[in-house]
Structure formats: structure tokens, C-alpha cells
Amino acid sequence: MAPSSVLTSFFFLFSLVLHHVASSLMPAAVRVLMNYEKIQLQSVTGPESLAFDAAGGSPYTGVSDGRVLKWNSPSRGWVEFAVPKPDRNGARCNGLAVPEMEDRCGRPLGLQFHRATGNLYIADAYYGLLVVGPGGGPFGLTNGVDVEQERGFVYFTDSSTQFQRREWIAAIAAEDARGRFMRYDPERSRRRFCREACNSPTASPSARTAALPSSPRRRGGGSLRYWLKGPMAGKSEVFSQLPGFPDNVKGNRQGELWVAIVSISGNVIGVRLDANGRTVELLHDRSIENTVSEVLENNGTLWLGSIERPFVGMYSL
Numbered sequence: 300m301a302p303s304s305v306l307t308s309f310f311f312l313f314s315l316v317l318h319h320v321a322s323s324l325m326p327a328a329v330r331v332l333m334n335y336e337k338i339q340l341q342s343v344t345g346p347e348s349l350a351f352d353a354a355g356g357s358p359y360t361g362v363s364d365g366r367v368l369k370w371n372s373p374s375r376g377w378v379e380f381a382v383p384k385p386d387r388n389g390a391r392c393n394g395l396a397v398p399e400m401e402d403r404c405g406r407p408l409g410l411q412f413h414r415a416t417g418n419l420y421i422a423d424a425y426y427g428l429l430v431v432g433p434g435g436g437p438f439g440l441t442n443g444v445d446v447e448q449e450r451g452f453v454y455f456t457d458s459s460t461q462f463q464r465r466e467w468i469a470a471i472a473a474e475d476a477r478g479r480f481m482r483y484d485p486e487r488s489r490r491r492f493c494r495e496a497c498n499s500p501t502a503s504p505s506a507r508t509a510a511l512p513s514s515p516r517r518r519g520g521g522s523l524r525y526w527l528k529g530p531m532a533g534k535s536e537v538f539s540q541l542p543g544f545p546d547n548v549k550g551n552r553q554g555e556l557w558v559a560i561v562s563i564s565g566n567v568i569g570v571r572l573d574a575n576g577r578t579v580e581l582l583h584d585r586s587i588e589n590t591v592s593e594v595l596e597n598n599g600t601l602w603l604g605s606i607e608r609p610f611v612g613m614y615s616l
Contacts, residue, residue, distance in 0.1 A: 332568075332584040335603070335614035338370060341377060342394035344609045347592045348547055349602050350410035352433070353417065358602055360611060361407025363396040367421060367431070370611075380435040381419065383407070383426045401425060409547070411445045413453075420453050428453065428483060453483040522558075524576070539576035542567050547593035547604065555579065557594040559604070568603075569594040 340346065346360035357370045359380060367381040382389070383405030392404035402425045409422035417433035445454050522545065524538035543560040550556055556572045568591040569582035582594065582601075593604035596616070603612030 327571075327578040328580045330580055330582055332582060332612075332614055335584075335601075335612050337610040338613060339610045340368075342396075343368075344396045344605075345607050346604050346611045347407075347606055348409045349593060349595045349604050349611065350412055350419065351597055352412050352419075353414050355598060358597075358611065359410055359419065360604065361410060361421065361423075363401075363406070364392050364394055365401070365405030365407065365423075366393070367407050367410065367419070367435075369435075381421070381431040383421075383423050383429065409445075414448055430485075453485065522576070539572055539578070541570055542581070546591070546606075549593065549595045551596040557596055557601075559591045559593050561589055561591070569601075 340362060343362040343364050343366075345363040349358045349360050351358060359367055359369050361367050365383055365387065366379050368377040369380040370376075371378045387404065392400065395404060405426055406424040407421050408424055411420050412418070413420065419431050419433075421429045421431065423429055521540045522538045523535045525535045526532050539558075541558060541560060546559040546561055548556050548558045554574050558570045558572060560567050560569055566583045566589070567581050568584050568589065570578055571580040571582075573579050584591075590605045590607050591603055591612075592606045593602075595602040595604070599616050601612075601614040601616060603614065605612070
């Protein structure tokens, strides 16, 4: 994508219920993940989303006991980076994977750094949009989050105003349309609703787009493109069709998008889309059992997040 076109094509991606999508998918390359590395978590599960700071070397992720962890090294493993509130009861919460405790311990989902400040923005399902400085510590039902690096705006999604995160299956079954897509301006401490009445959006924005799943797992899924800049700012249009239920979407340096796919039929766990929404590549793997929530490309490696597994996947391209 040429630099001159960036301002007119900065958009966010929303998912859409599409009932006949598989037949219209374009032929694409298929990559079967045979031997990927598993970076095991300690007692916790559900590394739903991943983020890298400006140094780009080690991933950060939010887990089931409410903490954000950073991968330090094979010898030190995962270390605590942030918690949702100063008075969180670490003795009671740390190491838990119990949904009934999430409202007390926290449940961080989407993560994204603002590179200019080093601040990490966190979408916690129970405590909302939170931020922590470069040194970590306490961070002061959101789900996906991204930072527009140029202007510092923070975009985030609210999956439902009725259901809590631990009731996500019920929200999907009900085809809940109470999700919202919002923008927060840190300088003015001002929030703006960009789009409301989204069907159970749960994915996190990428550098230019964000996928907000809206279809039950028994159906195929698709997406809308929401424009942030240019003559179509504030408008949306159909962007892509997908072979399953879309979760988080992340951009790569080539301007493409990796969309995590959840499906009870088939073994597609991720789709790579070009800037026009065409399917470029499909990721296949049966062993993760369709719980992949995020596919993030960073420095020649695919990092795999999961809604319930006790590890982060790592696959060298």
C-alpha cells in the first residue's frame, strides 16, 4: 500500500453474519502447522491476546487469573507485569483458572502498546479499558483494543452490555447485538461511540482493522470494513467472507491481516487476508482443537493465542 493511500484507507473491521460464505472463498495457499513450539504457562490458562513492546523481543499476554504476564526467558519463564487493581488479592487469585472468580480477579483480553509512550492499553472484561506504564504494576465487558499510533487514539470493543465474559456461550447462542465499538482520546479523556448494535463482538483491533465476531459457531462468518479517515470516514462496507467464527485480527508489516478462526467443523485456525479482503492463506491444525483466539506475526514468527489452552504457540515461518 502506497503511503499516499494510507490516510484514505485507515479502517476497522467488523464481523458480519454470512450464511453462505464457504463457497465464495477464493483459492488460497494452505499451511499445516505440524511442529510449533509451546511456551507453557504456569498454573493459568487462556493467553487470549498477545502484544510486543517497542523492543519487540518478548510477548506479553493476559491470562485467566487476571494478570498480564511477560515472557522473560526460558530460565525465568513468565513474570508478572501488571494487575487490574492495586488491592487485588494475589494470594487468592494468582494461579486460578476459575471463571466464577473473574469479576474479582480480572480477565485481561485485548492488549496493545502505544509505542511513543510505552504505555500498554488493556481491555479487561470486568474492569474496562485500562492502561499501565512501561514499568508495569496495577493498571488503572471490554475485549479488543488497539492504538492508532499517529494520533494516539485508543479503539476498543465492548462485546455485550448484557452478558459477562464467562457467559460468552450464551451471548453467542442469543446472537446478542449489544456490542459496541468505541474510541478513547487520552489527551481529552473523552470517549466516542463509533458503532453500536454489533453482534457479540469479541476480537481485538489491529494496526488498521479490528474483527468483531458476530455469528454463532454453527455458521460461517464474514466482516465489515469501517473507515476511520478519508471521504468514507464513518461508513462501513462488506470486506471479507470467512470459513468460520472470527476472533482477533492482527496486521503484519505487509499490510495483510491475520484473522483467528474458531470452528467446530474443519481444522482452519487462521486466515491471512490481503488489503482487499481476499483470502491469501489458510492455517490448518487439529491439535489446538479450534480454541485459537489470535494469530500474530512478529519478526518471522507466528504467535498463537488461545481462549483456554495453558500455553502460547510459536511457529517459525
